[in-house]
Amino acid sequence: MPAVRSVLIVGGGAAGSAAAILLARQGVAVDLVEERPDVPDVGSGITLQGNALRVLRDLGVWDDVRAAGYPFDSLGIRAPDPAGTLVAEIPDVRTGGPDLPATLGMPRPVLARLLLDQAARAGAKIRYGVTPIAFTQDPSGVNVNLGDGSTGRYDLVVGADGIHSWTRRQLGIDVEPASTGMGIWRVHVPRPAAVERTDLTYGGRCYIAGYCPTGAETMYAYLVEDVQDRSGLTHAEQIDVFRDLASSYHGAWDDVRASLTPETFVNYARFESHVVPGDWHGGRVVLIGDAAHSCPPTIAQGAAQGFEDAVVLAELLLAADTFDEALLTAYAERRRERATTVVEASVRVARWMLERTPPSEADVPGLMRRISVLVTEPA
Template sequence: MPAVRSALIVGGGAAGSATAILLAEAGIAVHLVEARPDVPDVGSGITLQGNALRVLRALGVWDDVLASGYPFDSVGIRLPDPAGTLVAEIPDVRTGGPDLPATLGMPRPVLARLLLERAAEVGAKLRFGTFPVDVDQDDAGVDVTFSDGSSGRYDLVVGADGIHSWTRRRLGIEVEPESAGMGIWRVHVPRPAQVTRTDLTYGGSCHIAGYCPTGEDSMYAYLVEDVQDRSGLTQAEQVDVFRQLAAGYHGPWDEVRDSLTPETFINYARFESHVVPGPWHRGRIVLVGDAAHSCPPTIAQGAAQGFEDAAVLAELVVGADAFDDALLAGYAERRLPRASVVVEASVQLARWTLERTPPSEADVPGLMRRVSTLVTEAA
């Protein structure tokens, strides 16, 4: 008899949908609930490193991801001068292996749709606009009550409900994200022909001005500033602020500014981080992705680490013929050291940027090399 015959996935983001795919493919009866009313159809872009692409290939969506995104193998560094001068193009490490690009950018809503469609294709049952409001577990399973009044019983519950996870709090895990002191503006815009990779500009009106191509005709641009409350701005006001902050950046940024309209969708988020230090489970309820750990997007590893969680958890659950506490304890023991290094590196890079630490004191190349070496090995 398999260790797990039924599983509930709470949350339909990257880690949750990946877990659903892998468990359903193994013949486990999977239910996935997502609080949002439907798959999101607006949003910015996402940068996926090679180790994320490696898991996406295992999930059976790589061909669609490649067709929907924009692959590249280097990063550029520009100056905040009137020409947006390119001063360096640095080859990136193919952490997913030599047969995958180093990096791929794509629209976040497209990735979300591809993953959820794949989950449904392999047999997972999806329910939107629904979330747990109570759980009660015993040695044999977990009883879950949902916001729509329905209920169910499962062998395993996976909390993939994000950085401010209800599941984590419900388990009594008193770990909350902490601010890294910066906020990021993101906007999805048409791609200028000269944008063929991520370029970063350090300094100027913001800490970082960057962009990432997400398709033949699209890219997302982002500006990183000191964190502040931007919640009271209307959409048109957000666009005005973004345009003002971007005014000192040139090269492709001139086209980015020209493409903005008062209706352009703008996303603002704070840099936060946390790591649940001990076991990532209580009984038969376990955390994955941002529910267990989160990091600033300074090295573009957030989704990748969630995908790796899903791959490791599914491998252990599917390979076990009996359920006991050691099964889920082994998952965290395997994932915690690696995720912790990634979070610590992301926070350190954010701190160096925030404090404008000079290159002589901030070993950015060494930090990036250590992370790349780590994630090149499969989780």
């Protein structure tokens, strides 16, 4: 019998939904609460590397992910010149194994829906528009008060509530994400026929101009700039700013600019990072995913690391007969070094760009290769 019989998961993102699937399908009574009223219908794309795809296969959603997304096995580097000249084509490492693509892009809302639907099929009870407002715990369980007036008692609470985690603060962990000095614009647009993988352009008016196909007809494009307060812009102004910044880039970028309409999804986010240095739990409350560690998307490992947290935590809980805090300590000890290495590498790439470190000193391909070797081994 698993070490826990009832679990509350706070947050329905990548880590939370994965944990819900893994625990519920083994008979654990899982409640998942998500503050959003539902899964958004529109949003940006996500880039998933092989180690994330390996977990998605284990979760039973790989066939649907493959059908909804766009797989590829190389990375292109282009120049910020009038032709968008291809200067390098780099084969990607198949970090999920030889039978999975190296990388796959897909719409974020589609991935979220696939995972939450799978969690529901596994038996998890999902409640949208609900957040915890307080919890108290004793040696045998956690009492939780929820914002809709309901209460519950659980063997374990899993805080998968993101980078600015309420659960982390309630545990008294005084760690907040720090800005890396960059901001990213993302738009979701039609895919030009010539775009068959991620291509990155370094230089020009932005640090990075990149795109990733997310399906047969769609892709997302992104621009990374010095972080700014863009909160006061209207949607139309956001589109105008994106179009203006994108004017430095050509090739497929000419199609991106031409495809922008008043209805185009666009968002702006700051690059932030943190790692909780000590315990990732307090009593019977534990953190996973971005609640425990977060990184800028410079090496596309954020969701993958959250998936890996869920796998390791579930493995330990399901293998034990009785609960002991040592299980949560073992989880963090097994995950901390790997997650920290990924976070530090992601921040280092951002810092090299911010400081305009010359390529002779900033070995981005070498660093990414080392991370690929690391994550090829299952967590």
